[in-house]
Amino acid sequence: MTTDDAAALELHGIVKTFPGQRALDGVDFTVARGEIHALLGHNGSGKSTLIKVLSGFHQPDDGRCSVAGSRLRFGDGVAVSRAGVRIIHQDIGLVDELSVLENLRLGVGTYRAGTLGAIRWRGERSAARARLDDLGLGHLDPDAEVAGLSAVERTEVAVARAIDDPDAIRVLVLDEASAALPEEQVQHLFRLVRTLAARGVGVVYVTHRLEEVIDLADRVTVLRDGEVVLQESVSALTREDLARVIAGSEVAAVHATDRAAGRTAGAAVLTLDDVVAGRELAGASLTLREGEVLGVAGLAGSGVHEVVRLLQGRAPLRGGTVAVAGAPVARPGVRALRRLGVAVLPGERDQKRITGMTVAENITIADLSPYWRGGRFRHGEERAEAVALVERYRIRPPDVRRPIELLSGGNAQKAYVARLLRTAPRVLVLEEPTHGVDVGGTAEILRLLVEAARNEGTAVLLCSSDTDDLAATCDRVLVLRDGVVADELTDKEITRERIVELCYAAG
Amino acid sequence: MSESLSSATQPAEEVAPARHAERRAGRIGLDLLDRWAGPLLLVAMIVAFTIASPGVFLTSSNLLAVVNNQTITAVVALGLLFPLAAGVFDISIGGVLTLSVITSAWTFQQTAGSMPVPLAILITLAVGASAGLVNALLVVRLSIDPFIVTLGSGSIFLGISQLVANGQVVSRDIPTAFTDLGRGELFGIPNPIVLVVVLALIVFYVLEMTPLGRMIYATGFGREQSRLAGVPTHRILVLAFVVSGFCASLAGLVYTSRIGTGQPDVGAQYLLPSYAAAFLGSTMIKPGRFNVPGLLVGLAILAIGINGLQLQGIPFWVISTFQGGALILAVVLTKLRKLSVRADG
Numbered sequence: 001m002t003t004d005d006a007a008a009l010e011l012h013g014i015v016k017t018f019p020g021q022r023a024l025d026g027v028d029f030t031v032a033r034g035e036i037h038a039l040l041g042h043n044g045s046g047k048s049t050l051i052k053v054l055s056g057f058h059q060p061d062d063g064r065c066s067v068a069g070s071r072l073r074f075g076d077g078v079a080v081s082r083a084g085v086r087i088i089h090q091d092i093g094l095v096d097e098l099s100v101l102e103n104l105r106l107g108v109g110t111y112r113a114g115t116l117g118a119i120r121w122r123g124e125r126s127a128a129r130a131r132l133d134d135l136g137l138g139h140l141d142p143d144a145e146v147a148g149l150s151a152v153e154r155t156e157v158a159v160a161r162a163i164d165d166p167d168a169i170r171v172l173v174l175d176e177a178s179a180a181l182p183e184e185q186v187q188h189l190f191r192l193v194r195t196l197a198a199r200g201v202g203v204v205y206v207t208h209r210l211e212e213v214i215d216l217a218d219r220v221t222v223l224r225d226g227e228v229v230l231q232e233s234v235s236a237l238t239r240e241d242l243a244r245v246i247a248g249s250e251v252a253a254v255h256a257t258d259r260a261a262g263r264t265a266g267a268a269v270l271t272l273d274d275v276v277a278g279r280e281l282a283g284a285s286l287t288l289r290e291g292e293v294l295g296v297a298g299l300a301g302s303g304v305h306e307v308v309r310l311l312q313g314r315a316p317l318r319g320g321t322v323a324v325a326g327a328p329v330a331r332p333g334v335r336a337l338r339r340l341g342v343a344v345l346p347g348e349r350d351q352k353r354i355t356g357m358t359v360a361e362n363i364t365i366a367d368l369s370p371y372w373r374g375g376r377f378r379h380g381e382e383r384a385e386a387v388a389l390v391e392r393y394r395i396r397p398p399d400v401r402r403p404i405e406l407l408s409g410g411n412a413q414k415a416y417v418a419r420l421l422r423t424a425p426r427v428l429v430l431e432e433p434t435h436g437v438d439v440g441g442t443a444e445i446l447r448l449l450v451e452a453a454r455n456e457g458t459a460v461l462l463c464s465s466d467t468d469d470l471a472a473t474c475d476r477v478l479v480l481r482d483g484v485v486a487d488e489l490t491d492k493e494i495t496r497e498r499i500v501e502l503c504y505a506a507g
Numbered sequence: 508m509s510e511s512l513s514s515a516t517q518p519a520e521e522v523a524p525a526r527h528a529e530r531r532a533g534r535i536g537l538d539l540l541d542r543w544a545g546p547l548l549l550v551a552m553i554v555a556f557t558i559a560s561p562g563v564f565l566t567s568s569n570l571l572a573v574v575n576n577q578t579i580t581a582v583v584a585l586g587l588l589f590p591l592a593a594g595v596f597d598i599s600i601g602g603v604l605t606l607s608v609i610t611s612a613w614t615f616q617q618t619a620g621s622m623p624v625p626l627a628i629l630i631t632l633a634v635g636a637s638a639g640l641v642n643a644l645l646v647v648r649l650s651i652d653p654f655i656v657t658l659g660s661g662s663i664f665l666g667i668s669q670l671v672a673n674g675q676v677v678s679r680d681i682p683t684a685f686t687d688l689g690r691g692e693l694f695g696i697p698n699p700i701v702l703v704v705v706l707a708l709i710v711f712y713v714l715e716m717t718p719l720g721r722m723i724y725a726t727g728f729g730r731e732q733s734r735l736a737g738v739p740t741h742r743i744l745v746l747a748f749v750v751s752g753f754c755a756s757l758a759g760l761v762y763t764s765r766i767g768t769g770q771p772d773v774g775a776q777y778l779l780p781s782y783a784a785a786f787l788g789s790t791m792i793k794p795g796r797f798n799v800p801g802l803l804v805g806l807a808i809l810a811i812g813i814n815g816l817q818l819q820g821i822p823f824w825v826i827s828t829f830q831g832g833a834l835i836l837a838v839v840l841t842k843l844r845k846l847s848v849r850a851d852g
Contacts, residue, residue, distance in 0.1 A: 368718035
C-alpha cells in the first residue's frame, strides 16, 4: 500500500544487540518526503548500526520499517533497493580505473545490449549525460577516469550512480558523504542534496559537522548509546545545543588558547623553502618552530594534501629544500623522515589501520625498542603501556586485545594519534585528525596535540579543512593557494571566518 | 584550554557489568575452542588410529618413522612461515630445494668426493639464500607480485638443477661423512629430528619474542600502513625470502644426506604439504597468525592422518587428496573465523 501522505521512511522500535553491546534500543526514526533529516551522534552511538539495519546488512532483533507506506522486510538488500532506498557510504565505492560512465553503470541496472550482446556505447553515453544534466551535474564528463576527479566530483558520481531512476527513489542516505570534502566543495554537495529533496526524496544526512546540520537540514535526530535523545526541527537549534546533546554533558566551547601570547617562539625544526613537489606544490615555503601548533588550510588542489605527502616521504621533491632542525634532507623518503623524527598521521584510513592486529599492537608498532631487553620481548610491559594509553585517550571499548577493525572510526583514530605521540616525535604532521570523530573525541585529540606542543616541545603541523579545529588550537595558520603559502594568520586574526575568506581569496 | 576540554568527553558506551561478564565468559569459551580445536583433533586421530590398528599404529618405531618422514617438510615449512607471516607467497621453495639437492651432490661429484663436507654445506646454503635474495629483489625493487615472481623463479631453479644434473641422478662420490649427518643419531634421536626441534625453537623465538617478529607480522597484515608507521618493510621482505630460501636449502641438505643421491625432481612434492601445514597451523593456537606450534600440530595432523589411513590399506591417491583438502579446509576455517569476528563488532 503506497499512499501519497506516507512518510518516505519510517523506522519503528528498532532493537539491535551485539555481544557485549546494545547498539540500538528501540529507535524510532521518520523522514518525511522532501525532508533533509540529519542523523547525529557520537562514534559508537548507533548511527552506523541504524544505517546498516536499513541497508539489510544487520538483522535487527526487533522493530519494523516501511518505505513510502510499504512494509519492508529486514535483512534483504535487494528488497531495500527495490523499495527505492539508496545508501551512499563514506568510502563511496567507486572503481578508480573505470570511467564515470562505467562507474554509473556499476552494480545498478545493466547495459543495454545490442546484437550479439555488445554494449551500445553511444547510447549509454548520451543516457549518462542526460542523467548527469538532470541532476545539475553537467560538468562531469562521462568518459573521464574516476581516478582523476576531485573529492566532491567523486561524491557526485556516487550520488548520480545511486539515483539510477529518479522517479523510483524514495530515500537517499548519505553516510558521512561530506567527511572527505573540503569546506568549499561541501556546498556543491548541498546543492545536489537540495535538488533531490525538492523532488520529494527523503534524505538522511549523517555527519559530524554541526555547521552542515544547521545549514542544510530540516530536522535532526541525535542518537546516544543506542537511543534517540533529540528529534526536532533544526531551526530552533544552535551548534552549541547540538554539541551538548550529542556529548550528553555540558561541552565547554572549544576556544582559543593562550596563543603565542608571551611565549617566545622556539627554534625552527622544520623548514620548507621554495618547495616544488607532487602535482600541486609550486614553490611553497614555511617554517615550523618547536612547541608551536601551526595550522595549514587551503582548498582542494591548493597543495595542503601534497604537504602531507611530502612529509610522509611519498611525494617526490622536484625543487627547493626540506630541512629538519636546520639540516637539509637530501632525499626526503619515508624512512629518512621517520628517522629524523617527523611523524605523519595521514588522512586516509587505509594508510593507518593494520587490520588483523590488536589495538595494542597497532599503537606500539611505531617503536618496539622499549620492550626489547635482554634478548626478550617484554609482552607484559607492552600491554601495560597500551592499557595506560587506552585509558588516557579514552579509547572505547577499553580492551587492548581487541582487533583494531572492531573499533569505531573515531576510537581507532585516537589509537593512531596515540601511536604517533608515543614515539615523542620532533615534528608531528596531522591530516584531518578529527574527521569522522565525534565532538568529545575531537576535543580530546586537539587537547593532546596542544599538550604535546606545550609540554614536550613537539612542533605540530595541523593540516585540516575543519576551520573550527584550526581556530581552536593553532598559534599560527597558513593558508595555501595554488601551491604556495599565500597568507599567514596570527593571534586574533585566527578566526573561522577569516580562514575561510582567505582560502577563497583570488590569486 | 586543557582544563576546559578535559571534561568534554564521556565514555561512549557502558554495558551492564553482569551481562558483559557473562558474554565475556562465553567468548573466552569460544576462544579456547578456536585455539585448541586443532590439537584436540590430533589427539582424537591418535586415539582412533590406535583403536583401528592395534599394535601397529601406536608403536615407537611407527611413530618415529612418521616423524622422521616429516622432517624435510618441517624444515621447508618453518622457513616458509617468514614470507607467509610477512604477507607474501613463496612458491619457489620446491625449486630451491631441488637446486640445493643437486648443488650438494654435484659439488661432491665434481671434486670426486674431496670437497670438505662443511664447505659443501656452506656452498649449498649460500645458493639457497641467494635464490631467496633474487626473489626478494624482484619483489621489492620492481614491485612484482611475489606469487608470479616465485612461480617463475621456482621453475628456473628447477631448470638449472636439471641442467647441472644433465637430467640424471647425481650420486657419485658422496662421502659417508656427509650421509652420516642425515642418517646419524644424537642420544638415540635421528639427527634430522634434532635439527627440526632446534630450528623450530629458533623460528618460534624470532617470531614471538623479538620486535623483528612483530614487525614481520605487521608487514603481513598491512605492508603500506606498517611502512608509514616506521617499519622497514622492504628489509623485512628481503629477510623473509632469504630465510625461506635458506630453509628450503637446509631441507635439501637433509634430503641428500639421508638418501645419498641427488635427484633433479625432488622438490615439488614438498610444496603442497608445507603450505597445507602452515595454513592449517594458522587456524590454531594463535588463530589468524602463521605460528610455529600451530605449524607443528598441522604437520602432525597431516602426517598421522596419512599414516593412519595407509595402515588401514587406503590407496595411494589419498595422500594428495588429503593434503589438498586440508589446505582448503584451513583457508575456509580462517574465512569463517574472520566473518565471526566481524559479526562480533
